[in-house]
Amino acid sequence: MxxxxxxxxxxxxxxxxxxxxxxxxxxxxxxxxxxxxxxxxxxxxxxxxxxxxxxxxxxxxxxxxxxxxxxxxxxxxxxxxxxxxxxxxxxxxxxxxxxxxxxxxxxxxxxxxxxxxxxxxxxxxxxxxxxxxxxxxxxxxxxxxxxxxxxxxxxxxxxxxxxxxxxxxxxxxxxxxxxxxxxxxxxxxxxxxxxxxxxxxxxxxxxxxxxxxxxxxxxxxxxxxxxxxxxxxxxxxxxxxxxxxxxxxxxxxxxxxxxxxxxxxxxxxxxxxxxxxxxxxxxxxxxxxxxxxxxxxxxxxxxxxxxREPSLLAMPWRDDVSHFPSQNDRPRIRVGVMWNDGVVQPHPPIRRAMETLVQKLEKVDGVELVPWKPYKHAEAWQIISQLYYVDGGATLRQTAAESGELVLPMTEWILSQNKNNGRVLTPSEIWTLTRRREAYRMEYADHWNQTATETGDEANPVDVILCPAGPGAAPPHGHARYWTYTAVWNLLDYPAMVFPVTAVDPELDQPAVDFMAMNYEDEWNSRIYKPELYADAPVSLQLVARRHQDEKVVEALEYLQQYF
Known part of the structure; x- marks a missing residue:
């Protein structure tokens, strides 16, 4: 209690x-x-x-x-x-x-x-x-x-x-x-x-x-x-x-x-x-x-x-036909499996959830699992964390000052991720960052396309990516400091769907004895995991599709979750 x-x-x-x-x-x-x-x-x-x-x-x-x-x-x-x-x-x-x-x-x-x-x-x-x-x-x-x-x-x-x-x-x-x-x-x-x-x-x-x-x-x-x-x-x-x-x-x-x-x-x-x-x-x-x-x-x-809102795409919901080719009366879905993002390794409960789903999907006819290599996700965070506050956080601090309220620790943390050191960027600097964003999007699209040529099936690159929704289950208060498992898809503007899989079980989800940290962020994330502290926390994963393929990611989850 x-x-x-x-x-x-x-x-x-x-x-x-x-x-x-x-x-x-x-x-x-x-x-x-x-x-x-x-x-x-x-x-x-x-x-x-x-x-x-x-x-x-x-x-x-x-x-x-x-x-x-x-x-x-x-x-x-x-x-x-x-x-x-x-x-x-x-x-x-x-x-x-x-x-x-x-x-x-x-x-x-x-x-x-x-x-x-x-x-x-x-x-x-x-x-x-x-x-x-x-x-x-x-x-x-x-x-x-x-x-x-x-x-x-x-x-x-x-x-x-x-x-x-x-x-x-x-x-x-x-x-x-x-x-x-x-x-x-x-x-x-x-x-x-x-x-x-x-x-x-x-x-x-x-x-x-x-x-x-x-x-x-x-x-x-x-x-x-x-x-x-x-x-x-x-x-x-x-x-x-x-x-x-x-x-x-x-x-x-x-x-x-x-x-x-x-x-x-x-x-x-x-x-x-x-x-x-x-x-x-x-x-x-x-x-x-x-x-x-x-x-x-x-x-x-x-x-x-x-x-009414002319900035929106005039795109109705397109679920009248399947977004997957049929094969023997079953949809054929190619799923890229991303175990980690190359920067921070998820906690044991997330790994268990991934393993459980992969083992089940391996047995499903019409579902092909393809290893997914994360592409420069650390760079993605560098770009997006600067684009969040092109004014260096000046408007945020001004709004807080209007009532004398404290800027809270987790707000300070996200401001600290901005490499502009609190500077207001010039128009040319914003344009440079925007070009970096667009270059990254082009590179990631090419990376996605390579999932077809590497398997000898140029007509069918990966349909969706299965990956963690975060570096762990819900963290303790004041510790949600790693955003890249979600933020990378914001930078790319890819639709992403989170769904439940299991819950933390302290007996099953013990820390790995052979864990080797890849960097400081990975080491920090591993230290905050204690099985009993996380008891009962839901464990969820994420499906991701390409831009404007919102219907596809929903349809894929509808089909795949029959086997979860």
Whole structure:
């Protein structure tokens, strides 16, 4: 048993940041109390909490609420569309579980009980009057990362200086989800500056992992990851510029898609880096099921978002035909297997997950496994870490200074990775870095093409890459310092899908006695792994396809996971 502190002591200073944090958390706590009166005192009465809190809903929630909240998105929308479930009942169940999630892992910025239940009742009334759902997401509760604008709600992106800022309109993607029948009921936490693979900010404190509270939930969509992992949500909206969907999904054993840039609508995000197009962030789904990911993306693209947001590709979801050639009535899939990225070797649980899947896929007719050699992933990190902050971090520090808030350690860490030493780059220096980015993309494409010629099959290079989603399972707080397993695909703009495989087993996942570090980063990563510390942490892997082959990576996972 342990009692991990997830929120700092109530700020007692009178500075702007402390005042903002007190007011912000008071509002959040009021929405939890409104949703479930007396819940906070009940949880306090339990005393010290276990590290793994995922079983605690059964201690306090009704059996019907447990059943509803543990259904997948596709099951919920099917039952809602048939009238087997009421939208109000589903919304209330998820509100309650989200309230409990907040008490246990600190993942909520605010709950929306009035709006959600009113919306759900409207949907029930519509169904009763018309005998059919209002849209493909009729009555489905969807949680939303806070920095996605929601009209008249906070739009702070984790900054004290922005705590009073309100959105004037909804994000484009939220309008589409609403028109499809979604119910918005929970808004979730994010880290300072949205640039951590953990979730900690000076407004709400640290969000922890429900499977092991001594480990991070990931970031920057960490509140979403923790909430969905706790089953306080089944489908949520995340964003990703270096792993921010895939990190929390991997850490909580969820499905998460980092789509190619400019496939899904971006309008309405809040961040200090808006306008920096050197590395484009993306919006994507986080879900308890692969089908939930597909449901999300297909619903968004069916609305033709490029008609409103002209920067988007006018590319519908293309799943009407297979992206793999048939062979004896089976798809033929060539999978590149990347055991490590040539810089940092993953921890034993990741290696075990890779070995388990490879052994199973080796026996599948129509699946060919091809060794994948990582191509200059260290260089990829050098390029992308500089492109993140072409202003040398000046805007970040200015935003922090506006309220007097501290720049947190993991924010300082990502700034330290920028080799510009805090300088604002000149236009010519930015152009030089952009040329390096494009050269790397060309070189990686050529590297991918070589997977065909090296095997004597020029018509069929590797279809997808199977690789780790990170250098380990969810790390301890303050230790998510290696991004390259996810960030390299952001630099290349390759679609990448994270999916669950297993969980850390301290007996099976002992450190290798013959481990030899390849460099300082590899040595550092190996030192933080202690099997008992990581107990119960989900273990996930990643599939990657070429740019704009989002449908292909989803189809590949659909087929391959039959054999996992």
């Amino acid at each position: 342990t009692q991990t502190k997830i929120q700092p002591e109530t700020p007692t200073c009178n500075g702007p940041c402390c005042k903002a944090a007190r007011k912000y958390c008071a509002h959040r706590d009021a929405t939890v109390e409104q949703t479930w009166p007396g819940l906070h005192e009940t949880v306090l009465s339990w005393g010290p909490l276990p590290r793994n809190v995922t079983s605690l809903p059964k201690r306090i929630m009704s059996e019907r609420e447990i059943v509803i909240t543990e259904k997948t998105p596709e099951t919920l929308v099917a039952e809602l569309a048939q009238g087997e479930l009421k939208s109000v009942d589903v919304a209330r169940a998820f509100l309650n579980r989200a309230a409990l999630a907040q008490e246990l892992v600190n993942c909520i910025t605010e709950l929306l009980p009035d709006e959600a239940l009113q919306r759900a009742q409207q949907l029930d009334d519509y169904f009763q009057a018309h005998g059919k759902p209002i849209g493909p997401l009729h009555g489905l509760p969807i949680s939303v990362k806070e920095h996605m604008a929601m009209k008249d709600k906070t739009h702070d992106a984790g900054w004290c200086a922005w705590a009073e800022r309100r959105a004037e309109e909804n994000s484009h993607i939220l309008d589409i989800l609403w028109n499809a029948g979604a119910v918005f009921y929970a808004r979730t936490t994010q880290p300072q500056a949205l640039m951590q693979l953990e979730t900690d900010n000076n407004l709400t404190g640290v969000t922890v992992n429900p499977f092991n509270r001594d480990l991070t939930c990931g970031g920057s969509s960490g509140g979403e990851g923790a909430l969905i992992g706790f089953r306080g949500s089944c489908l949520g909206v995340g964003t990703d510029i270096g792993g921010s969907i895939r990190s929390p999904c991997a850490n909580q054993g969820l499905y998460g898609l980092r789509p190619s840039a400019l496939r899904l609508p971006l309008h309405g995000k809040g961040a200090i880096m808006l306008g920096n197009e050197s590395i484009l962030g993306v919006i994507g789904p986080m879900s308890t099921s692969l089908e939930g990911v597909k449901l999300f993306v297909k619903t968004i693209l069916a609305a033709k978002p490029w008609l």
